[in-house]
Amino acid sequence: MQEYKTVSQQQAEPPRTVASRFDPRRIYTILVLVPLLYAVIRYLPPLVFSGIVILGGALALFEFYRLCFGDRSRSWMIGIGVMGFAALILGAHWPSVIVPTLLATLVCTISVPLFSRSPLEQSVRDGAMTVFGILYLGLTLSTLSMTRLLPQGEWLIFFLLMVTWASDTGAYYIGTLYGRHRLAPTISPKKTVEGLLGGLIVAILVAYAARWWFFPDFSGLDCVILAILLTLSGLWGDLTESAMKRSVGMKDSGGILPGHGGMLDRLDSLLFTAPVFYYYVTMVSRLRVIE
Numbered sequence: 003m004q005e006y007k008t009v010s011q012q013q014a015e016p017p018r019t020v021a022s023r024f025d026p027r028r029i030y031t032i033l034v035l036v037p038l039l040y041a042v043i044r045y046l047p048p049l050v051f052s053g054i055v056i057l058g059g060a061l062a063l064f065e066f067y068r069l070c071f072g073d074r075s076r077s078w079m080i081g082i083g084v085m086g087f088a089a090l091i092l093g094a095h096w097p098s099v100i101v102p103t104l105l106a107t108l109v110c111t112i113s114v115p116l117f118s119r120s121p122l123e124q125s126v127r128d129g130a131m132t133v134f135g136i137l138y139l140g141l142t143l144s145t146l147s148m149t150r151l152l153p154q155g156e157w158l159i160f161f162l163l164m165v166t167w168a169s170d171t172g173a174y175y176i177g178t179l180y181g182r183h184r185l186a187p188t189i190s191p192k193k194t195v196e197g198l199l200g201g202l203i204v205a206i207l208v209a210y211a212a213r214w215w216f217f218p219d220f221s222g223l224d225c226v227i228l229a230i231l232l233t234l235s236g237l238w239g240d241l242t243e244s245a246m247k248r249s250v251g252m253k254d255s256g257g258i259l260p261g262h263g264g265m266l267d268r269l270d271s272l273l274f275t276a277p278v279f280y281y282y283v284t285m286v287s288r289l290r291v292i293e
Contacts, residue, residue, distance in 0.1 A: 005210055009270050016092070023240070032217045034087055034163065036206050039054070039163075043150070043156050043159050043160065044156055048095070048147065048150045048151050048155065049095060051146075051147065051150050051159075052091055052092065052094065052095065052150070055088070055091050055143055055147055056088050057150060058139050058265055058269065059087060059091065059139050059143045059269070060084050060087065060088070060287030061138070061264075061266075062139055062264070062265040062266040062268075062269050063080075063083055063084060063087055063135055063136075063264040064084075064188075065264045065266040066079060066135050066138065066139065066178070066246075066266055067079070067080050067083060067131070067132070067135055069246055069247065070128070070131040070133055070135070071128065071131075079111070079114065079128060079129075079132050080132075081168065082107055082110050082111060082132060083132045083135050083136050085103065085106075085107060085109075086103060086104055086107035086133075086136040086140065087135075087136050087139055087140040089104060089107075089140075090104075090136065090140030090141060090143075090144045091140065091143060091144050091147055092147075093144060094144055094147035094148045094150075094151060095147070095151070097232075104136075105268065105278040107133070110132065111129040111130075111132045111133050112129060114126070114128060114132075114235050115129070116130035138273070139269075139273065141277075142272075142273040142276055143269070143272075143273065143276065144280075145276045145277045145279075145280040146162075146276050147160055148274075149162065149276070149279065149280045149283070152283065152284070154217075154219070154237065157216055157217050158217075158279075158283060160212070160216065160217075161212045161217050161220070161228075161279075162232070162272075162275065162276065162279045163222070163272075164208050165205050165208055165228060165229060165232050165275075166232055166236055166271055166272055166275045167210050168201075168205050168207075168208035169201040169202065169204060169232060169233040169236050169237075169271075170201065170203035170236060170240075171201075171204065172197075172200045172201040172202075172203065172204025172205065173193075173197040173198060173200055173201030173204075173233075173237070174197065174201075175200070176196060176197050176199070176200025176201065176204075177193065177194045177197020177198075177200065177201075178197075179194045179198070180196045181194030181195075181197050182194065182195075182196060183195040183196065185197070185198060186241055186244075189241050189244050189245045189248060190240070190241055190244040192246075193237075193240075193241070198237060201233055201237075202229065202233045205229040205230075205232060205233045205264045206225065206226060206229040206230075207278055208229075209226070209228055209229045210225050212225075213225050227271035227282070228279065228282060231275075231278050231279075231282065232278065232279060235271075235274040235275050235278045236271035236272075236274060236275045237271070238270070238274050239270045239271045239273045239274030239275065240270050240271050242274075243266060243267070243270035243273075244268070244270075246270070285287065
């Protein structure tokens with residue numbers, strides 16, 4: 003009887019997060035990509051940075067379409083999606099390209115049932131998911147290029163990336179070591195309340211460090227508000243992508259980044275933090291963004 007109670011008590015306890023084995027490939031990937039990204043942001047023109055956004059976003063968009071289309075061949079629809087996505091990113095530099103390119107993309111996608119041999123319902127769904135992918139990644143990542151074009155844009159991008167990644171990293175390691183209370187068990191069982199709080203604390207510390215290091219134009223209050231906003235919006239973006247992956251039974255969107263999964267896995271938080279950061283800077287912050 004005593005043994006039965008012990009088992010019942012164990013089952014009633016919230017499951018503990020088991021620490022994952024350290025994967026050195028995560029470090030190798032960071033050591034290669036971070037210096038390259040720093041050089042592009044710091045020393046090259048904003049258009050080159052937008053090219054990097056298009057490259058990374060196109061890879062993430064391909065992974066998104068693989069989640070949507072599965073094993074079905076939809077290469078020409080993926081091509082339409084990438085074209086519309088690139089137009090939204092380049093629209094930060096040449097706004098005149100956005101409307102005609104998106105109109106052409108819309109006409110192509112709504113015409114899918116006319117040319118596809120798939121069942122009508124499937125064709126309509128595929129066209130809708132093509133448009134959704136363009137908007138999901140294009141509208142969000144375009145704010146990265148828009149931020150880079152602002153005065154002191156390179157430093158704004160560094161601030162955004164540092165705080166976003168600090169929040170993700172802090173949440174991962176604090177949650178792994180001390181996580182007890184699940185945050186969203188049906189969507190992402192490994193996410194915990196402790197991880198969220200840990201990520202928020204690390205984000206605030208890094209925001210203050212960035213302010214002291216290279217961006218004194220932000221006030222202390224800006225740092226706290228941005229850390230909170232970027233932590234919550236990054237979590238929202240992460241959970242959104244997790245819900246899509248879980249709906250199709252996939253753990254990672256891909257394996258292009260050793261130790262990190264797919265490109266969409268790396269950008270999921272940034273898809274939501276980038277717009278929040280851009281509109282905070284341009285609409286709320288005390289920064290003078292128009293000379």
